[in-house]
Amino acid sequence: AKKLGKNNYQFYDEKLSLDVHAQLKIEQSLKSAILDNEFYLNYQPQYNIKTKEVTSFEALVRWQSKELGYVRPDKFIPIAEDNGMIYEIGKFVFEQACEAFVEFKKINKNLKYIAINISSVQFKDKNFVNDIFYIVCKYNLKPSEIELEVTERYVMEYSQSNLNTMDELRDLGFRFSIDDFGTGYSSMGYLTKFPIDIIKVDKSFIDGTPNDNNNVQIVKAIVVLSKSLGFSVVAEGIEYKEQEEFLQSLNCDFGQGYLFSKPLSFDDTLTILEKKN
Ligand code: C2E
Ligand code: CA
Ligand code: CA
Numbered sequence: 001a002k003k004l005g006k007n008n009y010q011f012y013d014e015k016l017s018l019d020v021h022a023q024l025k026i027e028q029s030l031k032s033a034i035l036d037n038e039f040y041l042n043y044q045p046q047y048n049i050k051t052k053e054v055t056s057f058e059a060l061v062r063w064q065s066k067e068l069g070y071v072r073p074d075k076f077i078p079i080a081e082d083n084g085m086i087y088e089i090g091k092f093v094f095e096q097a098c099e100a101f102v103e104f105k106k107i108n109k110n111l112k113y114i115a116i117n118i119s120s121v122q123f124k125d126k127n128f129v130n131d132i133f134y135i136v137c138k139y140n141l142k143p144s145e146i147e148l149e150v151t152e153r154y155v156m157e158y159s160q161s162n163l164n165t166m167d168e169l170r171d172l173g174f175r176f177s178i179d180d181f182g183t184g185y186s187s188m189g190y191l192t193k194f195p196i197d198i199i200k201v202d203k204s205f206i207d208g209t210p211n212d213n214n215n216v217q218i219v220k221a222i223v224v225l226s227k228s229l230g231f232s233v234v235a236e237g238i239e240y241k242e243q244e245e246f247l248q249s250l251n252c253d254f255g256q257g258y259l260f261s262k263p264l265s266f267d268d269t270l271t272i273l274e275k276k277n
C-alpha cells in the first residue's frame with residue numbers, strides 16, 4: 001500500500017467518506033420506509049429439476065426509496081441488521097409473504113411452501129417465535145408451509161440458544177433450509193445437529209458448472225452427501241441449460257435461477273401460476 005502515491009491515498013479517503021455518507025443516507029431513509037410503504041416483495045419460483053413443475057417460491061424484499069430510488073437488498077440489509085431495523089422489516093416481509101402465498105395456493109394447490117429469508121438478528125430477538133407463529137395462524141397457514149432460509153454462517157455461529165430457537169420452531173412445524181451453502185466452511189456432519197430439511201447450494205459453485213472441474217466436483221460432493229444425509233437440495237442461480245442438465249444428471253432435486261425465471265412481482269407470479277396450471 002505504501003507504493004501508492006499521495007494521490008491514491010486521497011482517492012481512497014474520498015471513496016471511504018463517500019461510502020460512509022451513502023450509508024448514513026440509507027440509514028436515514030430506512031427509518032420511514034415501512035410507514036411510507038416503500039417495501040414490496042418479489043417471488044422467484046423454485047422448481048423440480050426433473051419435471052419442471054413449480055414447487056415453491058422464495059420471497060425477496062425490494063425497496064423503492066423516495067429519496068434514493070431503488071436500493072438493492074444486499075446494500076440495505078446489512079445496514080438494517082446493524083441498527084436493528086431488520087426486525088421490523090423482516091416482520092413486514094414475513095406477513096406479506098404469507099398473505100401472497102394464500103393467493104398463490106388458490107391457483108396452484110400443489111405449491112408446497114413459501115421460502116422466507118431470515119436474518120440472524122431476527123432469530124436472536126426473544127419475540128421472534130411468537131411473532132411469526134402469530135402471523136402464520138392469522139393467515140390460516142400451517143408452519144410446515146413456511147420454509148425459513150437461514151445462512152450457513154448463522155448455523156455455524158453455533159450456540160445453544162441458536163439450536164434451542166431452531167428446535168422450538170421445528171416443534172411448531174416450520175421447515176429450515178441452509179442458504180448459500182458451501183461458502184461458510186461448515187461440515188455436513190455438523191449440520192446434522194440442526195433440524196434442517198434443505199441445503200441450497202450457493203450460486204458461486206453453480207456458476208462454474210459444467211466446465212470448471214473444481215466446481216463440478218464440489219457440487220457433486222455436496223449433492224451426494226446432502227442426499228445421503230436426508231436433506232433435499234436446491235441449486236440456486238441456474239442461468240444456462242448446460243448447468244440444468246448437469247444438475248439433472250446428479251439427481252439434484254430442485255432448481256432456482258434466471259434460466260427458469262427471474263424474481264417476479266406479485267401480479268406476474270399469479271400470471272405464471274395460471275399459465276403453468
Ligand atoms: P439470496 O438469499 O442468496 O437470494 C438469491 C439472490 O440471487 C437474489 O438476489 C436473486 O434475485 C438472485 N438470483 C436468483 N437467480 C439468479 C440467477 O440465475 N442469476 C443471478 N445473477 N442472480 C440470481 P436479491 O433479490 O438481490 O437478494 C440478494 C440477497 O439479499 C439475498 O440473497 C438475501 O441474502 C438478501 N435478501 C433478499 N430479501 C431478503 C429478505 O426479505 N430478508 C433478508 N434477511 N434478506 C434478504
Ligand atoms: Ca435466500
Ligand atoms: Ca442463496
Ligand code: CA
Nearest residue numbers: 179180202203
Ligand atoms: Ca446468496
